[in-house]
Amino acid sequence: MRLDGKIACITGSARGLGYAMAVDMLKEGATVVINDIDEASVSGAVESLRSEGYSVYGYVANVINKKQVVGMMDYIMTTCGKIDILVNNAGGALRTPKKLEEITEDDWDLVLDVNLKGSFLCSQAAVAYMKENGGSIINLSSIGGRTASIVTGVSYAAAKGGVVAFTRRLAKEVGPYHIRVNAIAPGLVISGERLQETWDTMDDTEQTSVLDDIPLRRLGTIEDQAKVVTFLASDDSKYMTGAVLDVNGGRFMG
Template sequence: MRLKDKVAVITGAGGGLGREFAFTLAGEGAHIAATDLDIDLLDDVVPGVKKLGRECKTYKMDVSNKASVTETMVDIYNTFGHIDILVNNAGGSLYTPKITEEITEEHWYKVLDVNLKGTFLCSQAVVQYMIKQKSGKIINVASIGGRTASIVTGVPYASAKGGIISLTRRMALEFGPYGINVNAIAPGTVLSGQRMINLWNELNEEQKKAILSSIPLGRLSTAREQATVVIFLASDDASYITGAIIDVNGGRFMS
């Protein structure tokens, strides 16, 4: 129970990784504010968290829209009385093309707005509470795609996740004096939900083999293997870690 009675806000909590984060954080004692653009995806997150004896409230929130983020964070704070942990998880390549010639300006903004701007807006909205509390943990979900070139995703995604890595370090600098830790995980490929299963299935056997053979541990990640690192960063076990990017990629990229 490393997170007993902490309140954790998770964005994109209806997705493959987001729901795993909700269940794993709740398993360590946190109450969960589960948010997603598609609130229907959160229907089965509530009973899963409640089964673990923790509170779970759901919120429809578009991370790329400042009004939606501000309104939702106020609502969460008023309901729970504090916000201790923010997991900026909403994102992905959002079904945009990988090939640069096929990427429109709309695709570019969609990917940048949800992944990068969303991480900024949600962090900006919660730090006021964390500053008041003189404590808080922000965990951003970057990607191996922001750490090194990857064939799995396109330029906007790589740019957005690279931006999240820089944002993480800069925010850690600014909020460290208030007792707020800001870190990121950079997952490798996780078959966490339909989006990733589709991306993986789009690859031919040769590409799959090339990816697997480039991973020293020889396999893709489970969602749980990402969630346990989020728990570590959200807990006091990581009290002296801030501005760090933790590669959770089976060794495919080593910094």
């Protein structure tokens, strides 16, 4: 039980990668606060995990709203007494277009805000409490922020590249407080119905060309990502900070 007694907050964790991270951390003994943007999905996830006997709380907050984010960290302190682990997972391309000429200013702002500003606001609010006992922050970059990828648009690439720079700079600043800050950069992971549909609509040639580009010859799973996040959250990585781990089957080697 590598996370016994630890309190973890995972943003955007009602489904997808975040939910898998919650399951993996719970199995390692952590108490997990599930955050997401809507009440129904948060309570659904909390109920389902509690029914399996896990120690779980839920908090609805939009990660780009400072007041709600500060309210969430205050709630965690009141309910759990501390915060040891923060995963800035909420994000994605958020159904915005990929082609430069189709991306509106609102699309750009949304993608940059949720992926990058959300990580800033949540880290700022959590660090205020982590300074006492130390902690571990894990940010979600992407292969799209590590190398030019046709799978994503420029807004997503800029946001996820920004997450890498944010991770390194924050790691330098908060290291003296024993707060570690690392990131993972997943390759394509079928994390839900939408990405499953995208994959299914590709013909055999397209799918083969994607897989041929991956030395391990398969797409990643949500559990592949969750295992690495748990490693970064645990003391097994206690001498690592400012690192970006490319969890992509070797598709991009940083």
